Amino acid sequence: MSRIGNKPIDIPSGVEVKVAGSNVSVKGPLGKLEWPLVRGVGVVVEKGQILVSRSSDERKLRALHGLVRAELSNMIQGVTKGYDRSLEITGVGYKTQIQGRTMSFNVGYINPVIYEVPLGIDVKVDKQTLINVKGIDKRLVGQVAANLRGIKPPDVYKQKGVRYAGEQLRKKEGKTGK
Numbered sequence: 001m002s003r004i005g006n007k008p009i010d011i012p013s014g015v016e017v018k019v020a021g022s023n024v025s026v027k028g029p030l031g032k033l034e035w036p037l038v039r040g041v042g043v044v045v046e047k048g049q050i051l052v053s054r055s056s057d058e059r060k061l062r063a064l065h066g067l068v069r070a071e072l073s074n075m076i077q078g079v080t081k082g083y084d085r086s087l088e089i090t091g092v093g094y095k096t097q098i099q100g101r102t103m104s105f106n107v108g109y110i111n112p113v114i115y116e117v118p119l120g121i122d123v124k125v126d127k128q129t130l131i132n133v134k135g136i137d138k139r140l141v142g143q144v145a146a147n148l149r150g151i152k153p154p155d156v157y158k159q160k161g162v163r164y165a166g167e168q169l170r171k172k173e174g175k176t177g178k
Contacts, residue, residue, distance in 0.1 A: 005065035009050040009073050012080055017050060019043050024072060028079025031136045035075060041068050078136040085145035087131040091160030095128035107152040107162065115151065118144065
């Protein structure tokens, strides 16, 4: 019995949820998102709530039951409040610039690293070392933040690189000479 999948999702005012065939669309003040449904998982909108059900107790459907409910909940939060992730760049001479939808990173490589920001994501750069990623799709915001971090992951020896804001790194000792 899925505990998460059986919980109803409250629909806030200003949000419109439509179930059309095998698609669920959520429209709110910040934008519109869609999610394709899997055969065997049903969604019903009634009395200002979304209810997710499954047709059988098959292992795959039990797993997807909670997933669909969580995705719909994330979509509703995304179109009402949105999501954001913050990153910081640490290191001498490490910085980033944004021009239109293109970001340029100077993080210790010979040439600057160029990153194209996908549609649906807003990126702001403060002081050339603080990056704020915003959007309505939780998956896309998290993936873009992970891609930016992957350009120069933080080094555990020198503590330099691109890291999430507030991320704590364990500093390792280097080699010790005799």
